[in-house]
Amino acid sequence: MKTFQKTMVIHSTPEMVFAQLDDLSKTGMHMSQSSLMMLGSKLKLEQLSTNSIGMGSKYRWYGKMIGMIIDFSEIVTEWQPPVLKKWETVSDAKIIIMSWYRMWFKISSHKKGPTVKLAISYLPPKHWFYKILSFLFAKWYCNWCLNNMLHGAKKNLEAKIV
Template sequence: MMLGGRMSYEFDEARGRTAGSVIKMRGNILGLVLSVEEVITERQPPRRKVWETRGCPNLLVIGAYRMGFEISEPGQPARLRVFIDYDYPATIAAKLLGPMFGPIYAHWCVNRMAKDAADRFR
């Protein structure tokens, strides 16, 4: 989904494993610099984790977002729910791309997380 681009990650000392932990991502795609900073807002291992953007993300097809997952309670069949709520980007050019490609990218993110979880527990 990065069209050959790459993202680098910068973690704080908690490495995204506690509420309040910060993760910064920066990269480029098609010559455009992208960046986003996320903060972990909830973490209840191993059942729930939620994170959201902090500040103004510089992304192409989605803007600020809140994303996370939750796993069903013990004693029930295992069920994973992955979610994302997002705004469209604030730039004029991205406002055109957001409605066209934002839902596709958000769907890819959610499916990727679900697939990674399923692969991990097989």
């Protein structure tokens, strides 16, 4: 299993930072918009559970990238506002560069403001072709996701302070 993580101070309250990062429509926005990293593709987000946040909330991301199907569901496995959230893929995830992943963030208070540690741990795909793609692109993609999630939250929350 490989893990990547990023840490960032966000000038807001821990509660507002948690709420921002807890909302997948905001933190996953980078996957639902066309971009170079997504090779011009974008994924759709569907809420599967009756609750949009909290333990057991479940979502599905789906679409195509360069003709390959992407279709996976995520479920929240740990939820302790305003400190910690963990979520991971469930069932048969169809992701080009991963077979499974878990993401989490932890918010700790410091003098400069809440510090967020955001991480992703993943397993590479089982098929040799996708293993090669994972070897070539997974680190790049994971860092892109983590940066987008953190910088998006920082930009959104700190804009409200000004």
